[in-house]
Amino acid sequence: MRIRVISRWFFPCLLVLCFLLLAACGQSQNGGSAAQPSPTPTVVRDIYGTPVVFPKTAPQRLISLVPSMSEILAALHLESRIVAVDYYTDYPTQLTRLPRISDANGDYNVERIVALHPDLVLSSGGLTEKYDAQLTRLGLHVVDLPDNTIALMLAEIQTVGRLTFTENTADALVKQLQQRIAQIRQAVKGTTPPTVMLEADDSTPGKPYVFGGGTFGDELLQDANAINVFHNNTSNGGYPQVTDEAVIRANPQYIILTEDPRYGGDPQLVYRRPNWGQITALKLHHVYHLNTDLMQRPGPRLVDGLQCLAQLLHPAVFSGSLPAYCQ
Structure with missing residues (x-):
């Protein structure tokens, strides 16, 4: 009777023991701890608090609605992809030769913007709020980013880098700007x-x-x-x-x-x-x-x-x- 009981449970117990030993070995090989889940990516939000949608392929036809955004795109070496800029964009000089989609009064030519078939329209600070909504309703990908502080401006550069598939360039630029800020702070300290x-x-x-x-x-x-x-x-x-x-x-x-x-x-x-x-x-x-x-x-x-x-x-x-x- 006793022999029958032992034989009935011996092999299942042995099998469980083997699984436990294998799991322990796996933990040892991975540094003694279970694998951690991947961190949830930080959600980037636009000036309106809406999550930014990042394209799956690099946009090739960019339109800038404000001068600061034009300068960010140029700093990321994206001049060849910009198809139009606003009236007040004047730096760098090569951007002044591009078509203008606004006038001195801040009025934007929506029809012209649509006719240029942009795959990404960029703005910042909510300066073009009325046009952002209109262009979005017409099916264009419009992103208007917050920029009211230095930290937000630096984050804006990195977000534009992600949107245009120039993340490495954006990260390098932000690091360079941060270093310059630190140097100036140190110079005036005291x-x-x-x-x-x-x-x-x-x-x-x-x-x-x-x-x-x-x-x-x-x-x-x-x-x-x-x-x-x-x-x-x-x-x-x-x-x-x-x-x-x-x-x-x-x-x-x-x-x-x-x-x-x-x-x-x-x-x-x-x-x-x-x-x-x-x-x-x-x-x-x-x-x-x-x-x-x-x-x-x-x-x-x-x-x-x-x-x-x-x-x-x-x-x-x-x-x-x-x-x-x-x-």
């Missing part, structure tokens, strides 16, 4: 931070728009070791419209204009603004204009803008004169 007003627009006399908190302009000032006098003002998406009284009360040591001279970016005109003569920046003749394209376009050249800003505010820690591109 200097005395001046107070600065960074103006974005003065087309309405007496009520200039400035870079407030949460913007790439505010970050540029921080990286250049300066204090934004309107850092705590985040109204109007971080671009508050302030009053003359608010500027006089803030009393910045530097006033830096970033807008086109046609919209107030002329230092000489600042000295004529009513009641501004008592501001420290005017008393010290610290009113300057920096290249609008470098300071207002959240693309790769934003780091050139940081170089200009840091060298202007802390000339003693930089060798040589202010780079020509700053003007």
Whole structure:
């Protein structure tokens, strides 16, 4: 009786034991731990919070709706794939020869865009919101990416790299830009931070728009070791419209204009603004204009803008004169 019981269970038990030993050997060969599931890829979202759809093949007909995106595409060496750009794209110069799909008023020619048969239409910052929706309804692949901070601008470059199958180039570019930012931060470390007003627009006399908190302009000032006098003002998406009284009360040591001279970016005109003569920046003749394209376009050249800003505010820690591109 006992013999029968042993013989009935012996072989099944032996089989189970073999399976356990094989599993243990497998764990030992794999470093002693079970295989881990692959991490879920991070979902990239556009300016509207919608997940970005990445193409399965490299798009060959690109259209850029804004200058900063044109500059990103060029920095990724994609000029040969761009079939059209917006009215204000002017860098690099070879892009100025391409067809224009918008005018000086910011109106876009939807029919022309569709007729060019793009397989990817790119924008940023929600500047073309109305047209994004219209073009999407017409069946085009439109991606509008957030760009309001330096980190978002760098992430935008990497996303465009994924969309256009130039990831390695994008990663290398981002690494280079990060290194330059770190070098500039190190150069100004330990200097005395001046107070600065960074103006974005003065087309309405007496009520200039400035870079407030949460913007790439505010970050540029921080990286250049300066204090934004309107850092705590985040109204109007971080671009508050302030009053003359608010500027006089803030009393910045530097006033830096970033807008086109046609919209107030002329230092000489600042000295004529009513009641501004008592501001420290005017008393010290610290009113300057920096290249609008470098300071207002959240693309790769934003780091050139940081170089200009840091060298202007802390000339003693930089060798040589202010780079020509700053003007």
